[in-house]
Amino acid sequence: MTSVLYDVPGPRAIARNRVLAAVTVLLVLAVIGFMTYRLWESGQFEASKWYVFTFSNVWMSILEALGNTLAAFALAAVLSLVLGLVLAIGRLSDHAWIRVPVTAVTELLRAVPVLVMMMLLYYGLPVVGVKMEPYWAVVLALMAYNGSVLAEVFRAGIESLPRGQKEAGYAIGLRKSGVMRLILFPQAVRAMLPVIVAQLVVTMKDTALGFIITYPELLYYAKLLSSQQGRPILQSAFVIGGIYIVMCLILSGIAKWLEIRTRRSPKDKVLEAEAAVLMHEGTDTELLVAQGDGKRGRRLGRDRR
Amino acid sequence: MDVIFGNLDLWSEALTNTLLVFVFGGIIALVLGIIVGAMRVSPVPIARGVGTVYVNLVRNTPLTLVFFFFVFGYPQLGLPPLSNTVLGILAIGIYTATYVAEVLRAGINTVHVGQAEAARAIGLPFGQVMTLVVLPQAFRSVVPPMMSVFIALLKNTTVAAGFAISELAALRATINDAPDRPGNPMEVLLWVAVVFVALVLLMSWAQRTLENKWRIAR
Numbered sequence: 001m002t003s004v005l006y007d008v009p010g011p012r013a014i015a016r017n018r019v020l021a022a023v024t025v026l027l028v029l030a031v032i033g034f035m036t037y038r039l040w041e042s043g044q045f046e047a048s049k050w051y052v053f054t055f056s057n058v059w060m061s062i063l064e065a066l067g068n069t070l071a072a073f074a075l076a077a078v079l080s081l082v083l084g085l086v087l088a089i090g091r092l093s094d095h096a097w098i099r100v101p102v103t104a105v106t107e108l109l110r111a112v113p114v115l116v117m118m119m120l121l122y123y124g125l126p127v128v129g130v131k132m133e134p135y136w137a138v139v140l141a142l143m144a145y146n147g148s149v150l151a152e153v154f155r156a157g158i159e160s161l162p163r164g165q166k167e168a169g170y171a172i173g174l175r176k177s178g179v180m181r182l183i184l185f186p187q188a189v190r191a192m193l194p195v196i197v198a199q200l201v202v203t204m205k206d207t208a209l210g211f212i213i214t215y216p217e218l219l220y221y222a223k224l225l226s227s228q229q230g231r232p233i234l235q236s237a238f239v240i241g242g243i244y245i246v247m248c249l250i251l252s253g254i255a256k257w258l259e260i261r262t263r264r265s266p267k268d269k270v271l272e273a274e275a276a277v278l279m280h281e282g283t284d285t286e287l288l289v290a291q292g293d294g295k296r297g298r299r300l301g302r303d304r305r
Numbered sequence: 306m307d308v309i310f311g312n313l314d315l316w317s318e319a320l321t322n323t324l325l326v327f328v329f330g331g332i333i334a335l336v337l338g339i340i341v342g343a344m345r346v347s348p349v350p351i352a353r354g355v356g357t358v359y360v361n362l363v364r365n366t367p368l369t370l371v372f373f374f375f376v377f378g379y380p381q382l383g384l385p386p387l388s389n390t391v392l393g394i395l396a397i398g399i400y401t402a403t404y405v406a407e408v409l410r411a412g413i414n415t416v417h418v419g420q421a422e423a424a425r426a427i428g429l430p431f432g433q434v435m436t437l438v439v440l441p442q443a444f445r446s447v448v449p450p451m452m453s454v455f456i457a458l459l460k461n462t463t464v465a466a467g468f469a470i471s472e473l474a475a476l477r478a479t480i481n482d483a484p485d486r487p488g489n490p491m492e493v494l495l496w497v498a499v500v501f502v503a504l505v506l507l508m509s510w511a512q513r514t515l516e517n518k519w520r521i522a523r
Binding site for chain 1: 344346347348349350351352355361362364365366367368369370373374377378381382383384413416417418420421425431435439460461463464466467474477481489490491492494495497498501502505506
């Protein structure tokens, strides 16, 4: 591994690293051991605690709650992408009377916590005579917050493009809308794809706030389950937590796949390699580390010779 | 304005609790995050693995669920009882630590390997390579994203409202449930939003100032 922090390990460093590895393993085992002991001691592994999960209708309800989570996430994701696009275009406008208010709105939406926004929609609006379903409160709050964040992401993507892109667009006679639509946005979205999907992971996780305003999503159901016979609080949290982690890992996996698909065209790889040489990123240190790394490294070293 | 001056006691309690969760959660996040961040860039593969597992597990769990584990789950374990506020602080600290760790790792990665190599080439020992060349550069590029993490932490304190911790976002319920308190949910929540906007703007101003002050020309 190449790191600015560490030199290629010599014999003493290797010995020290072994000791550190052993200490880490011991510490982790101690923590896991203690947790397991506590869980066992307080009867969390008893069959009665897991009893509820033997019912198929419990699993049907979990599926239904999962559906609710995904329904809120899907609509919120689409709407926040649209809102983000609109806000980004507004912030990049040439007219101050559009740019300034849109900037203010974006900053405002970003600064208010999502939960406060949800509560405003769900508990606040009835005061002025608007009754809102929890689903819409969740979706609209997520849209407002993530939309404003995505607007910043789009803007950063466009501003990171070389100026020549825009100038070339104008030079071939495109109007501003054409330059934006045909030249700047496609590149910005592509460059920012990993960040955009990362923000969607945040959106997915934030649907779990819905349970505070009684939206019947996964976590809400976990709370409901934990009041059942045997009070399987930790058990429901483990099961539901596992579902969330799997969903988020799938989304992150999609992000990585998209990144590879969009970035790693053969041409890009060649460009990247050339750039690495120019930027001195592939250094001898890397090679040396690879040599110390075992078979693959030795083969690499031989090829080099 | 009645909603503020009629409930001044509640507002001060809520604001204090929010700041308490923010400050102590932040300290835990920083300490734990530095440890995990160091593990993630360490030369020991096992430590890197442990750091990766921790970051991936906790970061993909919704904060609300982390709170759930601590506030509802912890009392099940038969350990010494802790107040909801303390459990909430632990939850938010452990959750935010993953973000701190990632920011640190990214910050160290922004320093060029060539910088350290040049430092070694002129004969600096490890300690000086770190303290004179690598860490100052890493620190400067870490500060702005770190402030973003803390802004997120501040906003995340509101999640505690769902777990019987009397902070700002819980004010609506408190004032609503007391029949003789002035104010309706709309007013309370709008003022809560105003407080957060003010605090966040303050922090992003600090972020911008630090960013300009410590910008590195690369």
